[in-house]
Amino acid sequence: MIIGANGGQLELLSKNQLYEIHMASLDVLEKVGMFFESSEVLKLLEDAGAYVDYKTKIAKIPRYLVEEAVRKAPKSIMLCGRNPKYDVRLEGKRVYIAGASGGVYVLDFDRKRRPGTLKDLEKITRLEDYLENVHVVPTAIVPQDVPKLGLYTKAYEIIVENTEKHAFHEAENMNDLKTQLKMAATVVGGEDELRKRPIISYINCLVSPLKANKRFLEILTGCAKFGVPVSIETDPQMGGLSPVTLIGTMIQINAEVLGGITLAQLINPGTPVIYAHAATTMGLQAKSIGACEGAPERGLLHVATAQLTRYYGIPSCCVAPTTDSKSIDVQNGYEKALTFLMTALAGINLIHSGIGMIDSCITVSYEQFVTDNELAGMVFRIIRGIEIPEGSIEESLDVISKVGPLGSHYLSQKHTKKYLKIEHWIPEVTVRGGWELWMEAGAKNTRELAKEKAEKIIAEHYPEPLPKETKEEIKRIIKEAFKNPNSYNH
Amino acid sequence: MNELLGDIIQAIINGEDEEVEKLIRKSIELGIEPLKILNEGLIKGLRILGDKFNQGEIFLPDLMLGAEAAKKGLKLIEPELRKLNVQREFIGTVVIGTVEGDIHDIGKSIVSIMLEVNGFKVYDLGVDVPTEIFVKKVEELKPDILGLSALLSTTMVKQREVIEALNKKGIRNKVKVMIGGAPITSEWAEEIGADGYAIDAITAVNRAKELIKVLKEERSI
Numbered sequence: 001m002i003i004g005a006n007g008g009q010l011e012l013l014s015k016n017q018l019y020e021i022h023m024a025s026l027d028v029l030e031k032v033g034m035f036f037e038s039s040e041v042l043k044l045l046e047d048a049g050a051y052v053d054y055k056t057k058i059a060k061i062p063r064y065l066v067e068e069a070v071r072k073a074p075k076s077i078m079l080c081g082r083n084p085k086y087d088v089r090l091e092g093k094r095v096y097i098a099g100a101s102g103g104v105y106v107l108d109f110d111r112k113r114r115p116g117t118l119k120d121l122e123k124i125t126r127l128e129d130y131l132e133n134v135h136v137v138p139t140a141i142v143p144q145d146v147p148k149l150g151l152y153t154k155a156y157e158i159i160v161e162n163t164e165k166h167a168f169h170e171a172e173n174m175n176d177l178k179t180q181l182k183m184a185a186t187v188v189g190g191e192d193e194l195r196k197r198p199i200i201s202y203i204n205c206l207v208s209p210l211k212a213n214k215r216f217l218e219i220l221t222g223c224a225k226f227g228v229p230v231s232i233e234t235d236p237q238m239g240g241l242s243p244v245t246l247i248g249t250m251i252q253i254n255a256e257v258l259g260g261i262t263l264a265q266l267i268n269p270g271t272p273v274i275y276a277h278a279a280t281t282m283g284l285q286a287k288s289i290g291a292c293e294g295a296p297e298r299g300l301l302h303v304a305t306a307q308l309t310r311y312y313g314i315p316s317c318c319v320a321p322t323t324d325s326k327s328i329d330v331q332n333g334y335e336k337a338l339t340f341l342m343t344a345l346a347g348i349n350l351i352h353s354g355i356g357m358i359d360s361c362i363t364v365s366y367e368q369f370v371t372d373n374e375l376a377g378m379v380f381r382i383i384r385g386i387e388i389p390e391g392s393i394e395e396s397l398d399v400i401s402k403v404g405p406l407g408s409h410y411l412s413q414k415h416t417k418k419y420l421k422i423e424h425w426i427p428e429v430t431v432r433g434g435w436e437l438w439m440e441a442g443a444k445n446t447r448e449l450a451k452e453k454a455e456k457i458i459a460e461h462y463p464e465p466l467p468k469e470t471k472e473e474i475k476r477i478i479k480e481a482f483k484n485p486n487s488y489n490h
Numbered sequence: 491m492n493e494l495l496g497d498i499i500q501a502i503i504n505g506e507d508e509e510v511e512k513l514i515r516k517s518i519e520l521g522i523e524p525l526k527i528l529n530e531g532l533i534k535g536l537r538i539l540g541d542k543f544n545q546g547e548i549f550l551p552d553l554m555l556g557a558e559a560a561k562k563g564l565k566l567i568e569p570e571l572r573k574l575n576v577q578r579e580f581i582g583t584v585v586i587g588t589v590e591g592d593i594h595d596i597g598k599s600i601v602s603i604m605l606e607v608n609g610f611k612v613y614d615l616g617v618d619v620p621t622e623i624f625v626k627k628v629e630e631l632k633p634d635i636l637g638l639s640a641l642l643s644t645t646m647v648k649q650r651e652v653i654e655a656l657n658k659k660g661i662r663n664k665v666k667v668m669i670g671g672a673p674i675t676s677e678w679a680e681e682i683g684a685d686g687y688a689i690d691a692i693t694a695v696n697r698a699k700e701l702i703k704v705l706k707e708e709r710s711i
Binding site (some may be wrong): 035104115142148151172175207211213214215239240241244284285286287289405 | 646
């Protein structure tokens with residue numbers, strides 16, 4: 001089990017302000033309502049007490065339903081690794097990191113951009129399996145070299161083989177979901193075991209403003225009925241898909257996610273739901289239309305989100321470290337550092353879909369995984385804060401007096417050796433030291449050092465393989481599922 | 491009189507719909523020729539608005555609100571033009587919508603408004619539009635261009651379906667098909683036999699203008 005460092009040092013909203021956001025979101029659900037693209041779901045909501053218009057597919061959800069659902073949602077969610085040493089528990093102020101998610105292109109070692117492939121997914125999954133600051137592994141690449149049908153099922157085969165960490169995955173429809181859950185059950189030894197030790201969970205996205213499409217509802221229903229953790233994610237771009245203001249967007253996000261949580265708890269009380277969003281500003285100038293992934297406003301939203309989800313007692317998930325830069329450059333560095341640090345200080349439980357990604361989360365770069373892992377180390381060091389355990393002041397006084405004004409250094413003190421690696425973050429690819437030594441070592445910058453490290457990991461690191469019979473069974477499940485491709489898509 | 495037309499242009503740039511309506515009513519009352527109000531007021535205003543947007547001087551909400559204001563003004567002018575039996579001229583006609591199974595609207599709406607601003611007649615069919623409706627509207631409205639938007643990798647296959655349906659009906663050569671959406675690439679456009687693909691709204695307008703030229707050449711043969 002990995003124990004996540006505690007974040008949550010940064011809080012910007014008062015209790016009263018949180019309460020006002022909460023009440024406003026309930027108002028939205030009760031008076032404006034949400035669109036649900038399924039008559040079965042609308043019926044379920046109506047039976048529970050919502051006001052449903054089957055023609056517009058809008059359900060107006062009374063506040064007592066929402067508040068009841070929030071109480072039923074688990075406060076703590078285990079995301080299990082294929083290997084238990086990688087289990088994480090999302091709760092409280094603990095911060096964990098999930099890797100890249102949904103990349104379309106790869107910026108290769110030759111610095112050329114090309115469509116990502118299944119082979120890239122395999123290599124990146126192994127890379128993320130190795131990196132110590134990646135705790136959970138999403139689908140880094142949506143492979144462009146395989147047929148669209150059942151793409152995520154094929155991707156899961158690659159992921160479960162190439163990492164022992166938890167898979168934060170996606171499915172396109174109920175058949176896709178069922179096939180993947182069968183595969184995961186084979187790995188852990190049956191469906192009951194999978195419920196106890198979910199080695200897979202799902203990213204599930206709403207459509208802003210205030211819409212749940214068929215795909216979202218199928219995946220939510222499937223996860224809730226089976227009992228695997230599912231994120232309820234909304235991705236508005238401020239000014240385009242949600243109000244332009246931070247407060248307006250926060251109210252909308254909260255209404256959307258609470259709407260999803262309410263439904264999940266109605267389908268199956270106690271469904272483990274993760275409160276998620278990828279909200280950020282929208283570029284509104286001719287040449288920048290689209291999500292501004294590296295925007296400073298994003299970090300502020302994350303602080304509000306972490307405070308709000310702690311108030312609800314529901315685990316949270318937000319997107320970082322992100323950048324809109326097309327290369328590994330200064331903009332990349334400052335956007336990633338700020339979004340990452342803000343999100344960790346906010347205390348978001350699962351920080352995802354940023355590691356390794358550039359180009360507004362469209363492209364992944366092998367070197368970037370290594371530099372982001374490095375940045376994560378710095379961020380974790382910062383949120384660990386200044387530790388003053390019992391006896392530490394006495395120990396400090398003791399060592400200061402030992403050296404004293406007559407001594408010249410602390411290098412030969414046991415105290416120094418004892419605490420060095422605990423207190424100081426130790427870099428791997430960050431350039432430090434003097435100019436001459438740096439020149440002698442080949443005058444390599446971080447990107448070059450990161451490239452060397454990434455190449456080495458990809459060449460050498462293979463996780464514990466799945467047993468041969470499990471692999472065969474997985475292949476059999478996929479073959480069986482794809483036997484009738486026409487029915488698969490429904 | 492010219493001052494009034496200048497005020498209309500300014501009101502469009504400022505996105506003040508009520509002001510536009512007020513000024514148009516006033517222009518009509520003063521007896522300014524409706525075609526002149528249209529061309530030297532509303533359409534000129536839209537063109538300036540589009541240019542300012544392309545140059546990064548104004549933002550997307552300015553463009554959208556300006557276009558909305560101009561549309562409201564158009565509603566007042568159209569009856570006057572009809573009385574005189576004059577018709578507004580368009581560069582071309584576009585039918586546009588998001589494919590079946592997909593409820594994403596924003597990208598398609600931006601393209602829609604940009605086309606309108608640039609002098610196209612646009613019929614926006616909305617989102618989650620079934621393939622047969624696209625085909626029906628192509629038969630009925632005889633547009634120059636059909637625009638198909640898809641934001642999901644699972645719904646982009648519907649773009650192919652629409653093109654195949656047009657083929658089946660024997661009307662594929664009557665219309666140029668443009669596709670767009672986040673997962674769409676030029677390779678996909680080529681694979682499904684679309685005529686145009688654009689990465690953003692400005693490129694979409696340029697591509698649409700090119701396709702109109704191509705159509706004109708084809709039709710003149």
